[in-house]
Amino acid sequence: xxxxxxxxxxxxxxxxxxxxxxxGLGNLSxxxxxxxxxxxxxxxxxxxxxxxPGVIGTLLxxxxxxxxxxxxxxxxxxxxxxxxxxxxxxxIAIGSFLTALFFAAMWLFPRGLTPGQYVAYYAVSSAxxxxxxxVFSVPWYAMGYELAGNYDERTKLMAFPSIxxxxxxxxxxxxxxxxxxxxxxxxxxxxxxxxxxxxxIMLFFGLMPVLLVKERKIPAAAATAQxxxxxxxxxxxxxxxxxxxxxxxxxxxxxxxxxxxIICGTSLVGGLGLYVFVYCLxxxxxxxxSLLMGMHTTIWLVSSIIMTPPxxxxxxxxxxxxxxxxALVWSVLRMILLWFLLAPGHPWLVLVNSVLSGxxxxxxxxxxxxxxxxxxxxxxxxxxxxxxxxxxxxYGWFFKTGIALAFAISGYMLALTGFDARLGGAQTQAxxxxxxxxxxxxxxxxxxxALAVFARYPLSRRMADDIRAQLAARSxxxx
Numbered sequence: 001x002x003x004x005x006x007x008x009x010x011x012x013x014x015x016x017x018x019x020x021x022x023x024g025l026g027n028l029s030x031x032x033x034x035x036x037x038x039x040x041x042x043x044x045x046x047x048x049x050x051x052x053p054g055v056i057g058t059l060l061x062x063x064x065x066x067x068x069x070x071x072x073x074x075x076x077x078x079x080x081x082x083x084x085x086x087x088x089x090x091x092i093a094i095g096s097f098l099t100a101l102f103f104a105a106m107w108l109f110p111r112g113l114t115p116g117q118y119v120a121y122y123a124v125s126s127a128x129x130x131x132x133x134x135v136f137s138v139p140w141y142a143m144g145y146e147l148a149g150n151y152d153e154r155t156k157l158m159a160f161p162s163i164x165x166x167x168x169x170x171x172x173x174x175x176x177x178x179x180x181x182x183x184x185x186x187x188x189x190x191x192x193x194x195x196x197x198x199x200x201i202m203l204f205f206g207l208m209p210v211l212l213v214k215e216r217k218i219p220a221a222a223a224t225a226q227x228x229x230x231x232x233x234x235x236x237x238x239x240x241x242x243x244x245x246x247x248x249x250x251x252x253x254x255x256x257x258x259x260x261x262i263i264c265g266t267s268l269v270g271g272l273g274l275y276v277f278v279y280c281l282x283x284x285x286x287x288x289x290s291l292l293m294g295m296h297t298t299i300w301l302v303s304s305i306i307m308t309p310p311x312x313x314x315x316x317x318x319x320x321x322x323x324x325x326x327a328l329v330w331s332v333l334r335m336i337l338l339w340f341l342l343a344p345g346h347p348w349l350v351l352v353n354s355v356l357s358g359x360x361x362x363x364x365x366x367x368x369x370x371x372x373x374x375x376x377x378x379x380x381x382x383x384x385x386x387x388x389x390x391x392x393x394x395y396g397w398f399f400k401t402g403i404a405l406a407f408a409i410s411g412y413m414l415a416l417t418g419f420d421a422r423l424g425g426a427q428t429q430a431x432x433x434x435x436x437x438x439x440x441x442x443x444x445x446x447x448x449x450a451l452a453v454f455a456r457y458p459l460s461r462r463m464a465d466d467i468r469a470q471l472a473a474r475s476x477x478x479x
Contacts, residue, residue: 029204295351376388419435
């Protein structure tokens with residue numbers, strides 16, 4: 001084997017701008033679909049319809065559990081699919097249409113139902129929505145993992161969804177505010193039109209990868225060469241073999257656990273954010289609180305977009321692992337500062353946190369997906385099989401299961417604060433203080449836990465290049 005892995009592997013041609021753009025635009029749809037239910041469900045079903053927030057939190061959790069268990073099957077099927085249009089595109093096209101359809105349906109409930117009937121309607125419509133979202137998003141992620149062929153090109157590709165994904169999140173941040181506009185008769189009419197509009201956006205941008213991206217041609221579950229031992233001479237491409245390989249893969253375990261802790265920390269308090277802005281900072285003024293929430297989300301995500309190019313350059317210079325660790329440290333310090341920025345007399349101070357959060361948001365989400373592609377190379381070296389769809393879905397399975405638990409707890413956590421929607425702005429000081437403690441403290445603790453897990457992630461740039469060199473040599477020998 002050559003002394004330098006880079007000498008053994010010719011640098012693949014860079015991806016075209018059209019390919020990167022088409023793939024990145026798909027994330028505008030993915031992130032809108034992922035975040036919108038979390039943003040709207042509690043305010044609509046709790047504040048507007050009077051459903052217990054703990055029940056809504058449980059239903060959000062069950063939706064993600066259902067989503068998490070169907071995603072690995074979708075990923076496995078897309079790995080094995082062979083059509084004239086590719087492996088991923090048929091799933092993405094059908095899934096984006098169904099995602100848009102069922103999202104709009106979530107808010108078309110009849111008026112005058114009992115709380116129990118509203119719960120039943122939400123349970124069925126959200127289950128259909130999350131199933132459709134899995135059919136769309138899992139193959140979209142897998143398409144990105146297999147498009148780029150080396151360590152740094154993967155980071156550059158993932159910069160595009162990291163730019164367009166926040167645009168979708170900006171939209172989500174204003175959804176509730178838009179439902180409160182005076183040209184709607186009430187919140188119910190507002191959310192119906194808002195849901196329909198958001199669904200159209202999900203469909204339009206969800207089709208961009210289908211129209212603009214040419215899939216990389218990799219035979220389903222193909223072995224690049226003979227495995228390392230006679231027992232592995234015939235690579236196993238079954239669903240359960242893939243699950244077993246993922247669980248045994250050390251880089252995959254550390255990356256997945258770390259990201260699950262991060263996403264759980266933010267999800268536990270995600271639904272609480274609007275309550276903090278409305279009741280802690282604005283004394284129950286929903287219009288002012290939702291406006292500040294929209295500004296907070298917009299500035300945070302614009303900051304994420306602005307920070308993506310410099311974070312990409314830093315990652316190319318220093319490595320993905322190193323920048324990921326730096327982003328986690330930054331996150332902890334930012335949550336400590338946030339405690340002092342949540343000042344009722346000066347509510348606009350919280351926008352300082354909006355600017356600062358763009359740094360870690362850009363780094364963490366972009367680099368996680370770029371590292372999953374490296375993990376898939378590691379799996380191919382060990383097992384002789386390409387299975388981006390399954391690995392991406394299993395990665396999603398773990399953090400979605402964590403999100404499900406977080407959603408279930410978040411609804412009851414709000415109830416435990418003593419929040420009572422009937423009191424409006426007259427919430428007790430103890431309730432407001434507990435909201436603030438949870439909003440700042442829980443993410444900080446989860447970021448610290450993620451840092452402890454990820455510190456021993458083994459795939460450095462040198463190791464990733466070495467793996468690519470071995471795969472190239474194996475492929476050449478097989479040819």
